[in-house]
Amino acid sequence: MLSYEKVFDSLGLREWCNESKANTLTSLSELRGDKIEWWQVPFPSLDNLHKACSSIPQTRDLTASLEAGFLAVRPSLRFILDPLTQPLSWALDYTLLFFTTMPWWALVPLILFGTQYVTKSFRITFLVALCFIFFLFTDHYTYAIQTLSIIFVCTILCTLIGIPIGILMSKKDSAQRIITPVLDMLQTLPTFVYLIPLIFLFKITEAKLYGLAIMFYSIVPVIRLTNLGIRLVDKNLIEAADAYGMSPRQKLINVEIPLALPNIMAGVNQTIMMSLAMVVIASLVSAPGLGTLVLDGINNLRLGVGFVAGFGIVVLAVILDRISKTALARIDESREI
Amino acid sequence: MKPKSSKVKIAVRDLFKVFGEDPVSILPLLYDGIDKAELQKNSDHILALNNINIDIFDGLITVIMGLSGSGKSTLVRHINRLIEPTSGKILMDGNDIMNYDESELRQLRQNRMSMVFQKFALMPHQTVLENTLMAPIVRGENIESATENGLRWLKRVDLEGSEQAYPHQLSGGMQQRVGLARALTSNAEIMLMDEAFSALDPLIRTSMQDLFLQLQQDLHKTIIFITHDLDEALKLADHLVILKDGFVVQQGEPQHILLKPSDPYIEEFVSDINRARVLKIRSVMEEGSGRKVSHGSVNADISLEALIAIAEGDTNRSYDVEDGGKSIGTISMQEVFQALVRYDIHLK
Numbered sequence: 001m002l003s004y005e006k007v008f009d010s011l012g013l014r015e016w017c018n019e020s021k022a023n024t025l026t027s028l029s030e031l032r033g034d035k036i037e038w039w040q041v042p043f044p045s046l047d048n049l050h051k052a053c054s055s056i057p058q059t060r061d062l063t064a065s066l067e068a069g070f071l072a073v074r075p076s077l078r079f080i081l082d083p084l085t086q087p088l089s090w091a092l093d094y095t096l097l098f099f100t101t102m103p104w105w106a107l108v109p110l111i112l113f114g115t116q117y118v119t120k121s122f123r124i125t126f127l128v129a130l131c132f133i134f135f136l137f138t139d140h141y142t143y144a145i146q147t148l149s150i151i152f153v154c155t156i157l158c159t160l161i162g163i164p165i166g167i168l169m170s171k172k173d174s175a176q177r178i179i180t181p182v183l184d185m186l187q188t189l190p191t192f193v194y195l196i197p198l199i200f201l202f203k204i205t206e207a208k209l210y211g212l213a214i215m216f217y218s219i220v221p222v223i224r225l226t227n228l229g230i231r232l233v234d235k236n237l238i239e240a241a242d243a244y245g246m247s248p249r250q251k252l253i254n255v256e257i258p259l260a261l262p263n264i265m266a267g268v269n270q271t272i273m274m275s276l277a278m279v280v281i282a283s284l285v286s287a288p289g290l291g292t293l294v295l296d297g298i299n300n301l302r303l304g305v306g307f308v309a310g311f312g313i314v315v316l317a318v319i320l321d322r323i324s325k326t327a328l329a330r331i332d333e334s335r336e337i
Numbered sequence: 338m339k340p341k342s343s344k345v346k347i348a349v350r351d352l353f354k355v356f357g358e359d360p361v362s363i364l365p366l367l368y369d370g371i372d373k374a375e376l377q378k379n380s381d382h383i384l385a386l387n388n389i390n391i392d393i394f395d396g397l398i399t400v401i402m403g404l405s406g407s408g409k410s411t412l413v414r415h416i417n418r419l420i421e422p423t424s425g426k427i428l429m430d431g432n433d434i435m436n437y438d439e440s441e442l443r444q445l446r447q448n449r450m451s452m453v454f455q456k457f458a459l460m461p462h463q464t465v466l467e468n469t470l471m472a473p474i475v476r477g478e479n480i481e482s483a484t485e486n487g488l489r490w491l492k493r494v495d496l497e498g499s500e501q502a503y504p505h506q507l508s509g510g511m512q513q514r515v516g517l518a519r520a521l522t523s524n525a526e527i528m529l530m531d532e533a534f535s536a537l538d539p540l541i542r543t544s545m546q547d548l549f550l551q552l553q554q555d556l557h558k559t560i561i562f563i564t565h566d567l568d569e570a571l572k573l574a575d576h577l578v579i580l581k582d583g584f585v586v587q588q589g590e591p592q593h594i595l596l597k598p599s600d601p602y603i604e605e606f607v608s609d610i611n612r613a614r615v616l617k618i619r620s621v622m623e624e625g626s627g628r629k630v631s632h633g634s635v636n637a638d639i640s641l642e643a644l645i646a647i648a649e650g651d652t653n654r655s656y657d658v659e660d661g662g663k664s665i666g667t668i669s670m671q672e673v674f675q676a677l678v679r680y681d682i683h684l685k
Contacts, residue, residue, distance in 0.1 A: 247443065
């Protein structure tokens with residue numbers, strides 16, 4: 001493979017090239033000294049240039065230096081992020097502990113009461129009751145409760161963090177310009193890719209590792225829809241609020257948030273569904289719950305275990321979606337704008 | 338109906354408004370008197386208001402009338418600075434509100450001005466009563482006394498019993514009465530009404546106008562009323578300003594504008610009007626008591642139509658005109674009929 005050597009020779013860089021010793025593997029065709037036809041000339045990639053001139057780095061050096069760079073900043077990143085994210089670990093650990101130690105005969109009725117309270121629909125409460133009987137009967141109850149606890153914590157935190165970010169975006173176009181690409185990235189990044197830097201940063205046994213992965217993934221819709229909802233508030237109403245001298249704060253609390261509420265709630269619904277999707281993948285990094293059973297099914301080829309757990313996740317998805325959508329519909333109904 | 342010598346509450350002086358990329362750069366052209374179409378062709382800027390100078394009198398209804406695109410809604414939003422002018426002054430009791438900072442401006446809007454909107458702009462998530470209490474709540478007043486006040490105004494606009502309803506449950510006319518009650522509950526001395534009755538159907542509009550005039554008789558607020566409807570303008574106005582393409586074509590007493598239109602544009606406007614109903618005897622009578630009259634006396638503020646009815650259509654009669662028991666002039670039926678067709682009629 002001598003195609004690019006002549007280039008370096010003609011540029012008078014041979015000496016510089018030979019400073020570092022070439023340690024490239026030689027291919028069979030090179031040993032044979034096969035002549036390269038013009039149509040076989042390879043693209044001058046890092047690896048090909050390296051063969052001609054060993055001072056030029058290889059592609060694997062690039063990935064290796066990225067890794068080295070990340071490892072170099074890791075201690076300082078940890079120093080900042082660890083205390084910042086520690087409350088997330090506590091929230092997840094204690095919520096999991098609380099709900100899994102609570103006896104089933106107390107928790108299930110509590111969930112049913114809660115459902116009835118937010119949906120005001122006996123049909124949905126009945127559906128939820130059936131689903132929990134299924135979980136209890138098939139001994140998947142604890143796993144389901146673990147999954148629900150994680151979703152519960154992550155959704156609350158996403159809402160608390162996401163709504164203010166969404167409000168900021170709706171108020172400042174510059175914030176929207178900066179945040180929108182970040183949200184786009186969070187949404188398009190393959191879910192496994194989230195896990196890579198997090199595994200480096202935190203110990204795999206820490207709850208915040210999967211907590212952060214879930215939140216990064218599922219916070220996007222609540223931010224987007226809060227922003228959208230506030231931007232869509234009728235301009236005539238904003239004008240009326242201004243004409244009566246409302247301060248920006250009064251306007252936000254009395255006009256914008258109440259009117260954007262249906263959109264914000266739609267965002268919360270999406271956030272719940274996305275946390276459920278991510279909590280399964282997060283079982284790769286020790287998130288407890290139904291996902292671990294699915295993982296077990298994949299790893300050990302236990303078809304039945306994987307199927308039942310997968311069905312359990314679908315059941316959870318259906319009831320979470322029904323509950324949040326019905327609650328949303330109730331808000332819309334009381335308005336009928 | 339109109340005290341002649343009223344003091345100026347708000348004076349708009351040399352007001353220009355240009356929409357576009359760089360409005361300030363356009364100003365020199367405007368001072369040279371460039372017109373709207375020319376400006377739009379040459380520089381992509383839209384001239385909304387062109388050298389506006391108007392007086393708004395204390396305790397009177399000033400109607401700003403113009404067709405759509407004439408800049409009337411833009412103009413009224415300058416008075417509470419919902420829209421910032423490109424240049425010019427807005428003097429309120431002599432103070433230029435253009436110098437107000439954000440909190441002074443908010444104080445002004447909270448305490449001294451209220452506004453009624455064409456599309457009602459009621460908060461859909463609040464009840465009628467909560468909507469009505471908007472101004473006192475924004476000001477942070479005691480809710481109980483504010484509620485009492487709000488209920489009083491709701492009763493006044495015939496909405497008793499609908500306090501707990503939501504706006505979407507009410508008809509358009511009722512919604513606008515909520516809008517009116519909201520403005521009145523603010524107790525502001527100045528009311529801005531942006532095409533307040535334009536979205537209502539004709540019968541309801543008429544009854545709203547009557548209600549509005551009734552309220553004004555007791556309240557004597559300073560009102561700026563925007564409309565595109567000349568009939569409405571003539572019915573409500575104490576002082577009429579006619580806008581066209583962003584400049585003031587004519588302003589003055591409505592009867593005067595009707596009898597002496599200064600511009601072909603206004604002439605055209607006025608030609609569709611039922612003059613008999615709008616013109617008052619006061620505007621066409623002859624002053625003094627020099628003439629002999631054939632019949633009794635009539636009130637100066639009745640319309641020509643009413644006088645024709647009194648005279649039973651007889652063209653030979655003449656009447657004494659009195660105002661508050663005093664004779665102020667005479668009118669003959671011939672003058673009445675002339676006034677119905679001529680613009681150059683003798684004015685009081």
